[in-house]
Amino acid sequence: MFHRESGYFKTTYAADSGLYPLPIAKWTIGVLLAGFILLPTISTALSGAVSAEYYVSVVNLILIAVVGALGLNILVGYTGQISIGHAAFMSVGAYTAANLAVKLGLPFWVTLPAGGLMAAFIGAIVGIPSLRIKGLYLAIATLAAQLIIEWVINHTPAISGGSQASIEVPRPTVLGYPLKTQRELYYFLLFFAVLAIVGTLNLVRSRIGRAFIAIRDQDIAAEIIGIDIFRYKLTAFAISSFYAGVTGVLYTYYLGIANYENFLITTSIDYLAMIIIGGLGSVLGSILGAIFVTLLPILIRVFMESFGTLLFSASELNNVIPATRLGLFGLLIIVFLVVEPEGLNRLWRNIRNYFRVWPFSY
Amino acid sequence: MQCDRTGATQTVGVFFCPAVHDYTNLINSKGGVEGRKIRAMEIDHEYKVPQGMEAYERHKKEGAVSILLYGTPHTQALAAKLAEDKIPGTSPGFGSAASADGKRYPYLFPIAATYWSQAAAAVKFVKDKLGGNLKGKKIAYLFYDNPAGKEPLPILEDLAKLEGFELKTFAVPAPGVEMGAQVLDITQRYRADFVIAHLFGRSPSVSIKEFKRVGYPLSKVVSFVWGSAEADLEAAGGGAVAEGYNTMQFAGVGSDYPVHKQIRDMYQKEGKPAPKEMASTVYYNRGIFHIAVHIEAVRNALKAKGANANITGEDVKNGFEKVKGVTLDGLMPPLEITPTDHEGGGWVQIFTVKGGKLTKSSEWFRAYPEVIKKHIEADAKKS
Numbered sequence: 001m002f003h004r005e006s007g008y009f010k011t012t013y014a015a016d017s018g019l020y021p022l023p024i025a026k027w028t029i030g031v032l033l034a035g036f037i038l039l040p041t042i043s044t045a046l047s048g049a050v051s052a053e054y055y056v057s058v059v060n061l062i063l064i065a066v067v068g069a070l071g072l073n074i075l076v077g078y079t080g081q082i083s084i085g086h087a088a089f090m091s092v093g094a095y096t097a098a099n100l101a102v103k104l105g106l107p108f109w110v111t112l113p114a115g116g117l118m119a120a121f122i123g124a125i126v127g128i129p130s131l132r133i134k135g136l137y138l139a140i141a142t143l144a145a146q147l148i149i150e151w152v153i154n155h156t157p158a159i160s161g162g163s164q165a166s167i168e169v170p171r172p173t174v175l176g177y178p179l180k181t182q183r184e185l186y187y188f189l190l191f192f193a194v195l196a197i198v199g200t201l202n203l204v205r206s207r208i209g210r211a212f213i214a215i216r217d218q219d220i221a222a223e224i225i226g227i228d229i230f231r232y233k234l235t236a237f238a239i240s241s242f243y244a245g246v247t248g249v250l251y252t253y254y255l256g257i258a259n260y261e262n263f264l265i266t267t268s269i270d271y272l273a274m275i276i277i278g279g280l281g282s283v284l285g286s287i288l289g290a291i292f293v294t295l296l297p298i299l300i301r302v303f304m305e306s307f308g309t310l311l312f313s314a315s316e317l318n319n320v321i322p323a324t325r326l327g328l329f330g331l332l333i334i335v336f337l338v339v340e341p342e343g344l345n346r347l348w349r350n351i352r353n354y355f356r357v358w359p360f361s362y
Numbered sequence: 363m364q365c366d367r368t369g370a371t372q373t374v375g376v377f378f379c380p381a382v383h384d385y386t387n388l389i390n391s392k393g394g395v396e397g398r399k400i401r402a403m404e405i406d407h408e409y410k411v412p413q414g415m416e417a418y419e420r421h422k423k424e425g426a427v428s429i430l431l432y433g434t435p436h437t438q439a440l441a442a443k444l445a446e447d448k449i450p451g452t453s454p455g456f457g458s459a460a461s462a463d464g465k466r467y468p469y470l471f472p473i474a475a476t477y478w479s480q481a482a483a484a485v486k487f488v489k490d491k492l493g494g495n496l497k498g499k500k501i502a503y504l505f506y507d508n509p510a511g512k513e514p515l516p517i518l519e520d521l522a523k524l525e526g527f528e529l530k531t532f533a534v535p536a537p538g539v540e541m542g543a544q545v546l547d548i549t550q551r552y553r554a555d556f557v558i559a560h561l562f563g564r565s566p567s568v569s570i571k572e573f574k575r576v577g578y579p580l581s582k583v584v585s586f587v588w589g590s591a592e593a594d595l596e597a598a599g600g601g602a603v604a605e606g607y608n609t610m611q612f613a614g615v616g617s618d619y620p621v622h623k624q625i626r627d628m629y630q631k632e633g634k635p636a637p638k639e640m641a642s643t644v645y646y647n648r649g650i651f652h653i654a655v656h657i658e659a660v661r662n663a664l665k666a667k668g669a670n671a672n673i674t675g676e677d678v679k680n681g682f683e684k685v686k687g688v689t690l691d692g693l694m695p696p697l698e699i700t701p702t703d704h705e706g707g708g709w710v711q712i713f714t715v716k717g718g719k720l721t722k723s724s725e726w727f728r729a730y731p732e733v734i735k736k737h738i739e740a741d742a743k744k745s
Contacts, residue, residue: 054423061412154508164458165509166438180446182419255415256442261435261509262411298416301405318383319376322406 019201036190040183057182058298063189064250065290067196069274070283071243076272077281078204079236080216081130085142086244087267088149089126091260093119093245095159098167098258108172108253112192115249116242122149123241124234131230134219146265153260166259169252185254192250196243200283203239212236216281277333279343288344296332300325364417364432366409374591375432377642379404381649382430384625384637386657391628395661396669402653407432411439422447427663428656428678431457434510437470444469449675450659450682454652455587455612459513460741462705462734464683469675471682471704473655473697474612477560478734479708480586481514483610485521486729487584487712488556496527502554504544504569506561507533514560514586520733530554538565545572560586567597570604581606584712591644592720601718608723609644611711613651614693615720617643621650621690644720651694658688695726708734 008023010016020026035042039059044052072086093115100111129141153160161167171178172188179188203209211232214222223229252258270293278289304321312320340347366375386402394400403424405417414436421429429444429451431437437457444451445468453461454474461470462478475483489496503518505511515531522529530552532544538561548554557578559569566589573580590609595601617640626636640646662681663673671677685699685706695709708731712724 050425051423054419057419058416061416065412154512160509164438164460164513166458168442171442255411255439257438259411259435259438259509262439266410294412297413318379318404322408325406326408 017205019205033194037187040186053182056186058295060182060186060189060254062291062294063186063193064247064254065271065274065294066193066287067243067250068247068271069278069286069290070196070200071240071247072271073275073278073280073282073286074200074203074212074243075236075240077275077279077285078209078216079212079233080219081127081233081236082135082139083142083237083240084139084265084268084272085126085146085149086240086271087263087265088146089119089123089241089244090248090251090267091153091258091263092122092149092241093248094252094258094263095153095167095248095260096245097249098169098252099159099161101169102161102167108249112246112249116245119245119248120238120242123244124238126241127234127237130233130237143265146268150260150264160260161258165261166257168257171256172253189250189254192246196246197283197287200286204283208232208235213281273333277336277343279345282343282345284348285343285345288348292344297325297329300328364405364407364414364430364436366407366432374588374645375406377591377593377639377645378432378649378652380637380639381646382653384628384640385621385650385653388621388625388628389657395657396664398660398664398669400657400660407436409433411435415439418443422449427673427675428452428659428682430652430656434458437461441467441470447675448679450679452652452655452682454648454655456510459734460738462703462708463738463742464700464702464704466742467704469679471655471699473682473685473699473704473706474651474695475587475610475708475710475728476705477510477513477586478517478737479705479728480560480610480710481517481558482521482730482734483708483710483728484558484584484586485518485525486727487608487610487724488558489525491582492555496525499527499555500552501527501529502548502552502557503529503531504541504548504557504559504561505531505533506538506565507535508562510562511560516737517730517733518558520737521730524730524733534561534565534569538563539568541565541568542572545569545576545578549573549576549578555582557583558586559583559589561589564597565589566594570594570598570607574598574603579606580604581608581714584608584610586610587612587710590713590720592642593645595715595720601715604715605718607715609713609715609720611644611713612695612709613644613647614711615643615647615713615722617641617646619647619691619693621693647693650690654688654690654694655682655685655697655699658685 005022010021015021020029040052040056043055075081075083096118097111097115100106100114126142126145130138133141154165171180179185211227214227215229215232219229274289274293275286277292279285301321304324308317308320366372382402386400389395390399403421405420407413407417418440426449429449431440431451431453434456437453440451448469450469450471452471452473454472457472459476459478461467462472462476488501492499518529532548534541534544548557561569566585573583587610590611595604598604622640629636659678659681662684663677667673667677682699683701685697688694688697697706699706708728709726711726713720714723
């Protein structure tokens, strides 16, 4: 946020390595968190209960995307291993949780970690080729994993629950109370999204995180300074897949159904787009990217609905809106990347750095 | 209304969605439903589920009383939500066959023949074509390898036992543009007496071309509803190539129904030419069919509550369950939706390509309702 560091002196290592060393930063985070907790209440007060339900539903989609994008960024952004199979790991988590919830009747606080762990396990196996191959070759290997997992789910009734390959799961219950409305689900999702954010922030400044970054920057050098590449590459795959699995479970509980058609290759590409637009190798970038990719199509439509009638007749507009939505979406992504190749995160840092010394920027 | 004009199934959406608007405008220009105007709000979801969810919440925010769904994964994703919010949704020709069960899915209405009913009707059609007896005959089932493609399998297997025919399945993997091997297998090695095809997107046209190439008579192929449009025939090389190809329809084909004349007149009055989308009559008519059922449901709701009442999703749901006898002069099947049967009977019609055009070759019919009923009940018990 916009604040200056002058006048604060750190006297211990612990203070220096704190996530938010400045009191004002702690306050900002506190206010932000409070804002998010009160968000449904505020939006209800501003726009009425019916509209608030819609706004909260959009935020819910973003929260789910944030968890998934963070997971992918750990692998691609921090460890430098390309993966096009992210959505497949989500489906692994989704089906694991759905089967446990329906067949064994387990509650979400068991199925959610179980889905994540299962995805982590599969992810670690898929990560094995990364020990020998890099770059585009690895991308193709993970693409193969995506297709294999899709096929296996589609053709194994024991996993997919029959020819429709979809399993209806009951709503998550907290203390016997089922979470049904968008507002209730919002807190459910917010809890896990915050957990994922805090987890990642701490992960990347730990020993494991530094090992990931060393591998990304130069894997041979990393090996020479004593980082066990075998272990850390597979760990990166496992952690990333764990996040993906949890995303899949959250999505399953959010929809009330596990269906592998929600986790096709296009979803993998969407998540890659999120972290590239947001900024590789940054937590804030994952969040911004998830917000951007989810929100942009919605905003384009709202904008076109309001102003499109100036240019087109109503019946034409129905054809124009979806087309412009796709076109404008692609165009904006290109523009953003040309303006700032390092993503929204860098854009934000540039703005912040400008104001940090403003008005004496010399 | 959810719609897909840009995603994986855009070949359907670009004709389907304008038809919904045209029919809505027609009804409104004639004074609306019981004096009330209908507003059809379209949101394109690119055939992606998150966008579909967002579209649904947006519709809910705008106060929608009933929703035209689009896409099998979207229908399944919204099934629970619709019941919680008490807004009826319809899924003609897609969604899940088990949702015909009105008790289990009170707010989901397939309104047209599900894949199970289509499978039963296809077998009935084959039986008639092969002289009324299927004992020892070989039927090949060529399907797109996804959940929707596999859904009819249990019905076909049951009917194979019941009628004594031999069934062999041939899966076409996504994206379904390569099926030379499967077609050769069907025609040369298996030597099927008849082929039932259940394909989507580009793949129906590929199948027509392949069957033609190996010299298999297309009159021995019957396709499910999503391989049945003019666009598929054109992509295969025009009506002449597809001569004899049998297609299954849940709404009538052709633009000579009185409702088309009314829509053309409406456009003429505004000084505009008739919409070009009308030329693709299969999808256009399905669009009309889809919205017409909704309008009838709303009409029933308004009749029950009074023309000035503020109707809710629940009222429209009850309205759906009273839909009966809307035919639009043959464009629609003899639909009868009841609180238990949300499919409305499961009627289909077969159209055959004759002289390059889709020509009606059967009346509305349905088949083996007892087999389908058994499966719906078994499915309800499973959960």
